[in-house]
Amino acid sequence: MVRLANNHISIDCVVLGFDGSNLRVLLVKRSGKDENGEYNDMKLPGSLIYQDEDLDEAAMRVLHELTGVKDVPLQQFKTFGSKDRTRNLRDIVWLERAQQAHVERIVTVAYFAIVKLDAAMQRLVNRESAEWVPVGEVGTLAFDHNLIIAEALKSVRREVENNRSILFDLLPKKFTASQLRTLAEIIHGKELDVRNFHKKISQMPYVVPLEERQKGVAHRAARYFKFDRKIYNTSR
Amino acid sequence: MVRLANNHISIDCVVLGFDGSNLRVLLVKRSGKDENGEYNDMKLPGSLIYQDEDLDEAAMRVLHELTGVKDVPLQQFKTFGSKDRTRNLRDIVWLERAQQAHVERIVTVAYFAIVKLDAAMQRLVNRESAEWVPVGEVGTLAFDHNLIIAEALKSVRREVENNRSILFDLLPKKFTASQLRTLAEIIHGKELDVRNFHKKISQMPYVVPLEERQKGVAHRAARYFKFDRKIYNTSR
């Protein structure tokens, strides 16, 4: 049994991926019983803090346990400590069963992470009772996790404003101009002109065109691009 | 005696004001004894969380107790929970005396507030064993409070980028163009061209020129301006 720092402080992770047309958030399944019998719903991956770890370490641990990946940059974005964030009876019962102790209030420090939603990540769906849910289709989650996701999206948008390289963390290594544009449109919340967007890409030295093109598509094959982080870091 | 939610979660406030040429941060004095005898140093105003209050409420309470002002917008910007943020022996002894209990770790949720450093605020210096210290002259503080201030300044800079009205919260009701420019230079960390700055002001409908001018200065008297929040809110 791991020693906890205490049972008042937790972290939750909003892990975001991009499937080519939608942003998706990684949720874990939760089940229990309440006055209406058994229920199944979902929550953000999270954990209480262990005795010997920092907040950031706890967030990395949760992400690593769930996805197997290490070294994913996690960013703390907000702490939620409303006294009625555990107002829902179902949540209280679930917590006290999980912790086998009376729980008064849990303050949670929320992190977001940006990952490439590749085949390995997709496989989580079965293996870990986790699921990649499009952010537009997230149902009612445990605790205030819907609020946490909403705030995460705001923070991600702000972050992208002053660090464009985050967009490329969401894309596969090779991507088309229209994938990049679709993603940018989702993040900025508005449509972007195709020609102006191509112009902009061509002025970004760190978005390098490849010779490789799409295959087997029923239309003109799109060129692939890659993101060159070295050039990005030196070019500003 | 007030009931605490627990002794693991606190809030700290980075309260910032502008004296016309420097940003200043509000610090409170701390004294105690360590192996070298008595010491006096400073810390950020802060508090553990009470049983019946949210994080934001705790921050407002601390600010109100110290300054007497209510309704100052406080903004949560980061949570500090490194396990060695209470690494310093002096801090541990001080905490355990203050709380009369063993303390393992305290996670603190940090807020910043922006206030007008007017005469009433200045008077705090004596009355409350508090002091307005220029951010460039802050010595070594308790805990990780130097780090917290540094992060607060980063957050304020980011905030000002997408909400210019914050600048005007730091200025007196009537201010000159050069006060506004000096403040903007401090926040942005670079000098601004005087002519371009005047041009920009004149294009901001919410910065309204007054007929009143400086008096008794040994040079051409500067015009005063005021900030009109109504116009600001409707003009974008």
Place this chain on the structure above:
DNA sequence: ACAAAAGTGTTTAATATACACCCATGA
């Protein structure tokens, strides 16, 4: 008269926006 800060325009460069048609490919 002088010291000290206030105030004032123009030119140029960079960036953002609007807009319509042809191209390549598989079915």
Place this chain on the structure above:
DNA sequence: TCATGGGTGTATATTAAACACTTTTGT
């Protein structure tokens, strides 16, 4: 040959940046 999405250029408007001298006031 048709349906589908890929790819391209020019003109205009907006915003940012560079730059030097005159004005007002108290001492």
